[in-house]
Amino acid sequence: MKVIVAWSGGKDSQASLIWAAKEFGVKNITAVFCDTGWENPITLLHVVDVCEQLGVELKILRSSKYEGFEDMAIKKKRAPSTKARFCTEELKTKPMIDFILKQSQHLLIIQGIRADESNARSKMEKQCRFFKYYFEPYGLDKYEKPKFHHYRKKEVINWVQNYSDDIIRPYFNATASAVMSDIFSAGQKPNQLYYMGRKRVGCDPCIMCSHSEIKAMVRFTPDSIGRLKQFEKRLGRSFFPPGYIPDRHCSGFDINGKVYPTVDDVIAYLTSTAYNPELFTDLETQERRCMSFYGICE
Numbered sequence: 122m123k124v125i126v127a128w129s130g131g132k133d134s135q136a137s138l139i140w141a142a143k144e145f146g147v148k149n150i151t152a153v154f155c156d157t158g159w160e161n162p163i164t165l166l167h168v169v170d171v172c173e174q175l176g177v178e179l180k181i182l183r184s185s186k187y188e189g190f191e192d193m194a195i196k197k198k199r200a201p202s203t204k205a206r207f208c209t210e211e212l213k214t215k216p217m218i219d220f221i222l223k224q225s226q227h228l229l230i231i232q233g234i235r236a237d238e239s240n241a242r243s244k245m246e247k248q249c250r251f252f253k254y255y256f257e258p259y260g261l262d263k264y265e266k267p268k269f270h271h272y273r274k275k276e277v278i279n280w281v282q283n284y285s286d287d288i289i290r291p292y293f294n295a296t297a298s299a300v301m302s303d304i305f306s307a308g309q310k311p312n313q314l315y316y317m318g319r320k321r322v323g324c325d326p327c328i329m330c331s332h333s334e335i336k337a338m339v340r341f342t343p344d345s346i347g348r349l350k351q352f353e354k355r356l357g358r359s360f361f362p363p364g365y366i367p368d369r370h371c372s373g374f375d376i377n378g379k380v381y382p383t384v385d386d387v388i389a390y391l392t393s394t395a396y397n398p399e400l401f402t403d404l405e406t407q408e409r410r411c412m413s414f415y416g417i418c419e
């Protein structure tokens with residue numbers, strides 16, 4: 122049996138990796154990181170560093186269809202959004218499924234998912250199966266018909282006839298502070314981005330980035346803002362969705378005349394005296410986690 126740890130570079134998967142190394146021995150573990158090509162260099166260094174400290178094998182996966190986040194957005198002619206979150210599916214979920222289908226042995230998959238991260242995650246279970254939603258519905262469509270996952274479905278059905286795909290989420294019922302405490306107790310440190318105003322670690326920036334995280338980027342990692350401006354130039358569209366800041370502070374218009382904020386608009390507004398965080402309580406507190414069942418974004 123092979124133990125696979127879904128390693129995102131965030132604190133929950135780091136604690137899970139440490140836990141798995143103790144539980145199963147470092148020689149039996151592979152940490153799997155999905156590189157979206159839109160990561161902060163600090164995260165990439167951290168991903169490698171933690172595995173080296175533990176002596177655990179690291180496997181970095183990339184999409185076979187897109188060269189990364191930017192290439193995907195250009196080919197799809199738009200940035201992903203909270204309503205169209207194809208980034209997780211294309212850059213993380215599919216590469217992970219492709220990797221699993223290449224394995225010819227029983228697997229135990231470890232995920233750093235915690236119930237108190239979000240409402241969606243609280244409905245998950247501590248133990249589960251990776252291909253669960255190929256066999257039981259995850260919801261209903263608009264005609265009330267059950268919906269299933271279907272990417273490479275035939276191969277998945279064949280694969281599970283021969284091998285196990287069990288999932289364990291060792292920190293499912295733990296708090297964020299218990300996670301941090303276990304990382305420090307193991308003599309490690311969490312991703313440095315947590316010390317730079319990030320509430321979560323993943324793509325940089327994530328399409329669900331809060332105002333405070335963008336402000337933290339301006340202050341601590343201005344290169345991320347520079348990358349965002351280049352992205353916007355190449356794509357010819359904004360990274361940010363309409364309504365991210367008040368319309369009167371936006372200078373972009375789409376072909377239908379709809380107002381949207383450019384990166385410069387967002388930065389100018391968030392760093393101006395006009396910015397009032399009270400107006401954006403919902404934006405700051407809404408569920409901003411990757412909702413993917415496969416748990417590979419923090």
Ligand code: SF4
Pocket residue numbers: 157201206208209212213323324326327328329410411418419
């Ligand atoms: S971290 Fe954010 S931007 Fe990256 S894949 Fe997940 S949802 Fe998309």
